[in-house]
Amino acid sequence: MRLLTHNMLSSNIKGVVNGFPLRIEAEKVVEKTVEMNGDFLKKMFEKVDWKAFVDASRAMGYNELPEEADPSMLDSDEFLNNFHHALLELHLEEGALVCPETGRRFPVTKGIPNMLLHEDEV
């Protein structure tokens, strides 16, 4: 699971009001290099919740993202490279996503989060 996906995922347990962002428990993080596409990054920059993204990247052991970001930073190659790396090249391979409200853990196995709810959570 990439941080792009983490930024789009919320806990949807019945009764949970603020299910975003899920806290990351990282057991194994892998890096997979992919080609950069600036247009894609610029488009996603508008959609990403930056604070959740930075916190998630730190939980994955990556500390190169600034606390705050604005669109003018996209002109910097260094920023773009780091944004690309954190968004698309870091993968949570093993670990869990934790609901911020209930503490319920959603396991991540072989890079795949399991968001299925138990009967009493639907």
Add this chain to the structure above:
Amino acid sequence: MASHKQLPRTAQIRLVSSHQEVYEPCDDSFALVDALLADRNNLQEHHPSLCMEIGCGSGYVITSLALILGQEASGVNYIATDINPHAVEVTRETMEAHGVGAELIVTDIAAGLEQRLAGLVDVMVVNPPYVPTPEDEVGVEGITSSWAGGENGRSVIDKILPVADRLLSEKGWLYLVTLTANNPSEICQQMRKKGYASKIVVQRSTEEESLHIIKFWRDVDTVGDEPDQSVSGFIGSLLTQIRLLSYWRGTNSDKC
């Protein structure tokens, strides 16, 4: 496959992974991929950023879409979900075998994504469980979830449509597999009320079933609450597809 010589590569059956609890690619999967191939020029010019499959099963369809549209270098990213954990695992293997990848999530339809992914999906492909079955077979564990569609095969389709509407971007397209028993014209009318135009991209009849692959897109001129127009729109789109249908009829005798 000789007739597909000039077409882009799609997923190869010998590279598609399998599991006893996962639906294998069959007529419906092939019809959906043929629809994507038939529409490939439009898809490429559409420049989607995020593509999504709900109910990815073996991974045959999302792999084919990734081969048609390219990956990160082309600025395209893929998300695929399935309620069956085995299916998501098999999809991962199928994609890896073809050298492509998607973000995979085990979830019911798009639960967990509806809030933050809203309005971001440019292309959605869905081959839903469309077989009419008793209602209590819907969503049970394992391979049954891949086909059991409840009354008229509509139970899951009717849950997916509002989710698709929520997730699709302004320019978003949805490709949906339906069976005649699902009453596709009524599905089109329902979507018209939400502001979507529709057309049949591929129609295919086998001994057992008659399939329609319908494409939906947001249309500013499509006004809801006009049932007459909905019906003529559906039939009109049928008529405009006749040339395409006769083309496809000639090329698909080798499936299943």
